[in-house]
Amino acid sequence: MGGVAWTEEEDYLLKKCIERYGEGKWHRIPVLAGLKRCRKSCRLRWLNYLRPNIKRGSFAAEEVNLIINLHSLLGNRWSLIAGRLPGRTANDVKNYWNCHLSKKLNSAPQSEDDQTAAAATTASMKPRSPAHASPNTQQETSMWEPFHDVQVNQQSKEVAAEEPETLVGDLEFDEGGSSKWDWDDFIFDMDLWAASL
DNA sequence: AACTTATCCAACCGCCGCTAC
DNA sequence: AGTAGCGGCGGTTGGATAAGT
Numbered sequence: 208m209g210g211v212a213w214t215e216e217e218d219y220l221l222k223k224c225i226e227r228y229g230e231g232k233w234h235r236i237p238v239l240a241g242l243k244r245c246r247k248s249c250r251l252r253w254l255n256y257l258r259p260n261i262k263r264g265s266f267a268a269e270e271v272n273l274i275i276n277l278h279s280l281l282g283n284r285w286s287l288i289a290g291r292l293p294g295r296t297a298n299d300v301k302n303y304w305n306c307h308l309s310k311k312l313n314s315a316p317q318s319e320d321d322q323t324a325a326a327a328t329t330a331s332m333k334p335r336s337p338a339h340a341s342p343n344t345q346q347e348t349s350m351w352e353p354f355h356d357v358q359v360n361q362q363s364k365e366v367a368a369e370e371p372e373t374l375v376g377d378l379e380f381d382e383g384g385s386s387k388w389d390w391d392d393f394i395f396d397m398d399l400w401a402a403s404l
Numbered sequence: 405a406a407c408t409t410a411t412c413c414a415a416c417c418g419c420c421g422c423t424a425c
Numbered sequence: 426a427g428t429a430g431c432g433g434c435g436g437t438t439g440g441a442t443a444a445g446t
Binding site for chain 3: 406407408409410411412413414415416417418419420421422423424425
């Protein structure tokens with residue numbers, strides 16, 4: 208692994224600690240749980256592995272399609288994308304994108320449009336900046352359309368036949384998170400709405 | 405069977421925004 | 426206004442394992 212792997216005992220201690228004290232206050236978790244891990248490691252382990260309802264295994268075609276659509280709208284905002292995929296973590300989505308989808312993009316035929324899309328990809332891969340906020344999102348969306356088409360063509364026919372409305376509908380089964388709409392959610396929905404026009 | 409290469413994914417790192425002081 | 430501490434995020438790393446030769 209890319210670091211020191213968590214042991215079963217550490218997992219147990221962390222889980223028990225969070226069950227007892229709840230999430231948040233991550234700076235206290237290592238002390239409370241008696242772990243020699245930093246707050247970030249504890250938080251990551253919980254979010255990506257120990258949290259209930261984590262979905263494991265490969266991504267379904269619908270999920271892949273949704274990731275592509277959301278990425279075209281949001282860029283590399285993995286946590287936001289993962290929030291629309293029940294049981295999936297930002298790390299999962301990010302890994303899947305880096306391992307599968309970005310490679311497909313790079314291997315796609317290099318027409319002028321594709322090159323434009325690739326440029327958009329590069330732009331979206333830049334470190335976080337205020338540009339991640341909504342003002343540029345629409346521009347990114349239009350630049351991503353060629354890539355989206357390439358990806359959809361590689362999917363099965365039934366997935367390719369999915370209407371944008373279907374995807375928007377998929378967003379609504381978000382477990383738990385749907386009750387907690389914030390400003391990002393609003394912007395995100397506006398993007399989806401605009402994209403479906 | 406042994407070795408090399410590619411792929412996957414858990415974990416770490418550094419940065420950012422927010423908040424309290 | 427400045428700053429320290431925190432939670433959170435995205436990018437990157439590197440070990441395990443599968444696939445290929």
